[in-house]
């Protein structure tokens with residue numbers, strides 16, 4: 001397994017005001033697998049991704065990324081796991097505003113204190129159709145273009161696991177489709193796995209498996225996989241789960 005999550009719990013708040021967001025989430029993502037996570041707003045989808053990324057710590061449970069348990073790792077060690085094994089695509093792109101598209105794609109090298117691989121960055125910009133925008137600043141790009149650059153950035157070091165939190169949440173429908181088709185295609189090339197949160201059944205239908213989050217859990221019996229993954233089936237499951 002590329003990712004193995006067991007009994008993951010996360011509470012926010014203090015004392016009586018504490019709310020249990022995750023209540024024992026179990027989830028696996030296999031090598032090369034594309035897994036979509038759906039669920040109502042506020043259910044804890046971003047919380048789950050943040051924990052997997054090692055950006056926050058759970059109250060209970062375990063997370064293994066490529067066999068490395070995040071449990072008990074200090075901030076520094078978790079950062080190393082994230083840096084070397086994980087690529088992240090954010091809903092609001094998170095590009096650095098004073099860096100060009102190309103420099104943003106090179107950022108993972110700077111952060112890892114590695115020599116920047118300009119050829120790789122250019123390759124990935126080309127791959128997402130943004131090479132002609134290499135010298136543009138984020139403010140000179142549309143939302144969809146920023147997301148394409150951020151996908152190049154997430155993939156440039158060929159991470160084993162890509163996390164995407166509503167990657168099409170702030171792009172238009174046509175660009176969203178293009179982004180999903182592109183992710184599907186490039187993941188096949190790199191062999192990376194993808195864990196993607198989405199509200200869009202059409203996006204989710206591109207995945208190998210769709211799991212649903214409800215009441216702080218990811219019940220395995222309601223997930224959809226293989227040939228059963230299609231838009232109609234996803235809509236039906238969302239209705240059944242009252243999501």
Ligand SMILES: Nc1ncnc2c1ncn2[C@@H]1O[C@H](COP(=O)(O)OP(=O)(O)O)[C@@H](O)[C@H]1O
Pocket residue numbers: 012013021039040041042043044045046047048
């Ligand atoms: N840092 C935080 N401090 C307190 N509460 C938080 C924090 N982050 C998220 N929450 C709460 O946890 C719940 C789940 O949030 P989130 O994971 O962002 O949901 P989703 O991504 O599914 O919409 C929400 O009720 C949210 O208000």
Ligand SMILES: [Mg+2]
Pocket residue numbers: 045046047165
């Ligand atoms: Mg969220």
